[in-house]
Structure formats: structure tokens, C-alpha cells
Amino acid sequence: MTTFFAFIVAILILVSLHEFGHYIVARWCGVKVVRFSVGFGKPFYTKKRGDTEWCLAPVPLGGYVKMVDTREGNVAEEDLPYAFDKQHPAKRIAIVAAGPLTNLALAVLLYGLSFSFGVTEIRPYVGxxxxxxxxxxxxxxxxxxxxxxxxxxxxxxxxxxxxxxxxxxxxxxxxxxxxxxxxxxxxxxxxxxxxxxxxxxxxxxxxxxxPFKITTRLGSVLEGSPAAKAGLQAGDRLVGADGEPLDDWTQWTQLFRSSPGKKIEIAYERDGTMLSTGLRPDTQELADGTLIGRAGVAPAMDEEWAKQVRHEYRPTVGEAFAMGWDRMTGYAMMTVRFFGKLITGNASLSHVSGPLTIADAAGQTAAMGLQSYLEFLALVSISLGVLNLLPIPVLDGGHLVYYTAEWIRGKPLSERVQAIGLRFGLAAMMLLMMVAFFNDINRLFG
The missing domain is CATH 2.30.42.10 (PDZ domain)
Structure with a gap:
């Protein structure tokens, strides 16, 4: 339920504010807005304020702004000056760009709020x-x-x-x-x-x-696990197994995983005293049928190294929002470079995520706390903003291309050209959605 509600809240906030960006600039440009809907489907709540009908609809996976437009049906004579398609291309460009730019501005706000609570920076050291x-x-x-x-x-x-x-x-x-x-x-x-x-x-x-160094000292022992039954406790330092010294945690991990159901003689140190015990890892079967062993222990970190790697501080409000701007621009440019790599074949489609992965991340970050959830919302907002600015017909970026071309030429592109672009855009987005769903299913259930 946490995952479900965290995902729905994320979608409602990010998409509704995206549409509100379109709405507010449309009003500034003198365009009549007929409906602002949060959600899709037949509205279950409507309220008329001025010229606009504000609606709540049952499918909370987006929203839309409906403006007066002669291309979508007959328009009353008195409304023609306020129709979207009758505006100067510069106004239409501003209205269309407002949605994705609102998402980018929202990301700065969310990052700034998160960083105001304090920043934990992990320096790029290999531990x-x-x-x-x-x-x-x-x-x-x-x-x-x-x-x-x-x-x-x-x-x-x-x-x-x-x-x-x-x-x-x-x-x-x-x-x-x-x-x-x-x-x-x-x-x-x-x-x-x-x-x-x-x-x-x-x-x-x-x-x-x-980034952190892992020691052979136990950080935690799962209650009822083979390690707990063997008498091991948090704070014990593992020394060797079956008479052989093991001084690296990865060696212990490999030993436990490769010994399902096999008894291992463990030598360990507790409070300066050397002790020994017998431990038999539980057997766990993976999805591919492989059997691995589980001991039920987790290692402790090297605290001195952690102090060197981790840097915690609380910036001023101004510094927090400046950092938010830097983080937004950095991630936005990285997203653009990623799409460029996809087009040139230098990045894998496996990196593309869909709604299931986003929902999973929403639930995990919400469980971690408000700060993590705010940064998750910011990251998705950047992705939504950049994606919509791509020059693909059916997306805001595609409309920006059309209106810019119209402004330069002095007349719109032909209906044939726009129809071809629309088909291409729909095909591209459908393919991207299919890849995203496939990757989601593969990640979560594969």
C-alpha cells in the first residue's frame, strides 16, 4: 500500500503541475481554457470557475488541459480570438514549453527543500x-x-x-x-x-x-538464523573457517553461499578471546534453480574510513537551492546525453524504466523518509521534463518544432508533413513504452 500511494501521489503531483504550467501560461497569453482535469476518464467531481471547468477523474495516471481550438471542432464566433491555434507561434511556443519547464523548476524546488534538511555527501572513494x-x-x-x-x-x-x-x-x-x-x-x-x-x-x-570498507566484524546477526543458532553475536570478528584464515568479507560471503547445508567450523574473536563454533548455512533456491547458502549475518563498516568518505553538513537556504539548480541541470544534461547514446546505439535499452520500476522506487524512497522521497520526486520530474522536450511529434518538444518552423516560414507545415510526423511520434513512443514495460517486468519478476 505504501508503494501504491507513494506512486499515485508522485504521478498526481508531477503531472498535475506539468499541466498547470500549460494552464497558467495559456491564461497569461489570452487563451480560453475550457477544462483542467486531474486524472483521466469521466469526471466524478467538477467545479466551474470562470471559463474553466475543474475536474477530478477516476484514473489517477495523469491529467490534461483542454483549450479552445478550431482544429478540434466548431468554435463560437466570440471565442475565436481566444483559440489556441489562432495565437501567434511565439505564444503557442510559450504555452507548450511551460509544462516541461515547470517540471524542471519543480525539481529545483524539491532538491532545495531536501538539501535544506541537511546533505550527506559520499565522496568518490573506492572502499x-x-x-x-x-x-x-x-x-x-x-x-x-x-x-x-x-x-x-x-x-x-x-x-x-x-x-x-x-x-x-x-x-x-x-x-x-x-x-x-x-x-x-x-x-x-x-x-x-x-x-x-x-x-x-x-x-x-x-x-x-x-564506497565503504567492509570489515570481517559482524554488524548484525539475524534472529533465528544459522549464525544466531551457532552463538555468533554482533561485534564478533570472524577469523577463519575449517582451519583456513579468511581476512576479507567477500571470502566469507563466497564461503557461505557455496556451502548450503554444509557444516563449517568457524573461528572468531570476541572481546579479545578466540572462540570457535559450528555453523551450517540454510539452503535457499534461486529463481534459476541454483542452491545457495545463507548464514544470516551482515558485516560492520570500517568507521574510520566511513568518516573520511562521508561528509555531512547543513547548507543555508540559498546554498540549498543553488545546489538544487546544479543538481537539476546536471541530471537534465545527463538525461539528454543518455537519449543521445540510445539513438547512436551507445547505450542499452535496458536502462529504460517504466511505471512499475518508478512505483517500486516510489515505495522504497517513501519508506526511507521524506528527504529521500523528495529527491525521488525531483529526479522523476527532471525525467518527465526532459522527455517532453524531446523533438518527437505527440510530445511537447515535437509541437515546439512545428510552431518554431511555422514562425520561421510564416505559415504552418503542411497537414501531410504533420500527419507523417504524428505517425512517427506515436510509433516511437509506443516502442519506448513496450521496452519500458518489458524492462520493468524483467527487473521485478525475471
Missing amino acids: TVTPSSIAAKAGFEAGDRIQSVNGTAVRDWGDAQTEIVLNLEAGKVNVAVQTESGSEAVRVIDAAGTPEAGKVAKNQANIGLL
């Missing part, structure tokens, strides 16, 4: 490299500080991860780092076309980098 991962094969080492990806400077861990993932399938990814010793190096990721890169694109795996 842990998963053995045999994409990152390990590229030579990443704990202590590396990522400076740029393919020449694009990165500010924090999120920037570094995003740049690497989006460039992963376009060819070699050159990651400039400063090593722990202070020397400069370039880690080259060459994973394009590999199954590992495909899993990363589908959000089924990661590249094998974590």
Missing part, C-alpha cells in the same frame, strides 16, 4: 572491490579516489557510479583515479557486450565497487 567483478578486472583497488569518467569530472560517488554505468556498453570506459599512495592512474573498464555488463544495465548486478 571495497568485489573479487572477479567488472571493477576488479579493470584493476580498481581499495583507496582509489575517482576523479573523472571518460573525461567528465565527478563530484561524488553517485556521479561516478552513474557515469560508469551509462558508458559501460558504449566501449571502453576510462576512469581516472588517484591511488591511495597519491599517484595518478587510469582504470580501463572494457566490458561492452559482456553478460556482466548486461546484468548491470538490467539492474540485476553492480560493477563491483562500494
Whole structure:
């Protein structure tokens, strides 16, 4: 229910404000607005104010603004000066652009509000490299500080991860780092076309980098788990298994996963005393039939390293909104570059997400708290704004192209040209929607 309501609230806020942007600029430009509807379908609530009928409809997946337009039917003589299609192209451009620009402005507002509560910045340091991962094969080492990806400077861990993932399938990814010793190096990721890169694109795996260092000390032990039954407690430091020393958490993870139902003799340290116990991981079957072991433990982080990597501060209100502007412009440009990579074949369609993934993210961020949910809304608002500005007929960006061409030519494009563009736009959007739904189902249920 949290996921459902968080998703519905997100859609109603983002789409309704998008349409309100169209509405308010239309009124400023002297266009008569007949209806403003929140939701689709037959309205169950209507209220007339002035010339506009305000409606609530039962399908809360969007909304629309209906203006007087001679292309959509007969218009009364007295309303002709207020018809949308009778306005100067500059006015129509302003009305159409107002929706997506409202989404971008909303993102700045949401980020500014979120950052006003405080900012936790994760610096782009590599704390842990998963053995045999994409990152390990590229030579990443704990202590590396990522400076740029393919020449694009990165500010924090999120920037570094995003740049690497989006460039992963376009060819070699050159990651400039400063090593722990202070020397400069370039880690080259060459994973394009590999199954590992495909899993990363589908959000089924990661590249094998974590900003925090993980210790062999237990951070938590699940109640009733094999580890709890074996007497292990949070704070214990795992030392070895079956007489062999294991000093890396990934080795313990691999051991537990590869030992379903098998008894393991564990050596561990508690309060300076060496102890031992027998642990038999539970057996869990994955979707593909593979059996893995689960011990029910999670590691503790290296707190000294975490203090170096994590930077927490509370900006002033002005600084928070300036940061919101920077974050909005950065993500907007990244989204534009992503669509460019899609067109040129340098990015995977697996990165495209649809409503199911958005709903899942809405539920997760809402459960994490208001700040996380605000930043989720901001990110989706940017995506909605940029998507609608793409020069594809049926989207706002396509109409902007038509009206700009009309302004330059002094007359509209022919109906034939507009009809061809409309068919192309509908086909492109239908294909994108099908890909998005397929990816959603694959991510969530595959």
C-alpha cells in the first residue's frame, strides 16, 4: 500500500503541475481554457470557475488541459480570438514549453527543500572491490579516489557510479583515479557486450565497487538464523573457517553461499578471546534453480574510513537551492546525453524504466523518509521534463518544432508533413513504452 500511494501521489503531483504550467501560461497569453482535469476518464467531481471547468477523474495516471481550438471542432464566433491555434507561434511556443519547464523548476524546488534538511555527501572513494567483478578486472583497488569518467569530472560517488554505468556498453570506459599512495592512474573498464555488463544495465548486478570498507566484524546477526543458532553475536570478528584464515568479507560471503547445508567450523574473536563454533548455512533456491547458502549475518563498516568518505553538513537556504539548480541541470544534461547514446546505439535499452520500476522506487524512497522521497520526486520530474522536450511529434518538444518552423516560414507545415510526423511520434513512443514495460517486468519478476 505504501508503494501504491507513494506512486499515485508522485504521478498526481508531477503531472498535475506539468499541466498547470500549460494552464497558467495559456491564461497569461489570452487563451480560453475550457477544462483542467486531474486524472483521466469521466469526471466524478467538477467545479466551474470562470471559463474553466475543474475536474477530478477516476484514473489517477495523469491529467490534461483542454483549450479552445478550431482544429478540434466548431468554435463560437466570440471565442475565436481566444483559440489556441489562432495565437501567434511565439505564444503557442510559450504555452507548450511551460509544462516541461515547470517540471524542471519543480525539481529545483524539491532538491532545495531536501538539501535544506541537511546533505550527506559520499565522496568518490573506492572502499571495497568485489573479487572477479567488472571493477576488479579493470584493476580498481581499495583507496582509489575517482576523479573523472571518460573525461567528465565527478563530484561524488553517485556521479561516478552513474557515469560508469551509462558508458559501460558504449566501449571502453576510462576512469581516472588517484591511488591511495597519491599517484595518478587510469582504470580501463572494457566490458561492452559482456553478460556482466548486461546484468548491470538490467539492474540485476553492480560493477563491483562500494564506497565503504567492509570489515570481517559482524554488524548484525539475524534472529533465528544459522549464525544466531551457532552463538555468533554482533561485534564478533570472524577469523577463519575449517582451519583456513579468511581476512576479507567477500571470502566469507563466497564461503557461505557455496556451502548450503554444509557444516563449517568457524573461528572468531570476541572481546579479545578466540572462540570457535559450528555453523551450517540454510539452503535457499534461486529463481534459476541454483542452491545457495545463507548464514544470516551482515558485516560492520570500517568507521574510520566511513568518516573520511562521508561528509555531512547543513547548507543555508540559498546554498540549498543553488545546489538544487546544479543538481537539476546536471541530471537534465545527463538525461539528454543518455537519449543521445540510445539513438547512436551507445547505450542499452535496458536502462529504460517504466511505471512499475518508478512505483517500486516510489515505495522504497517513501519508506526511507521524506528527504529521500523528495529527491525521488525531483529526479522523476527532471525525467518527465526532459522527455517532453524531446523533438518527437505527440510530445511537447515535437509541437515546439512545428510552431518554431511555422514562425520561421510564416505559415504552418503542411497537414501531410504533420500527419507523417504524428505517425512517427506515436510509433516511437509506443516502442519506448513496450521496452519500458518489458524492462520493468524483467527487473521485478525475471
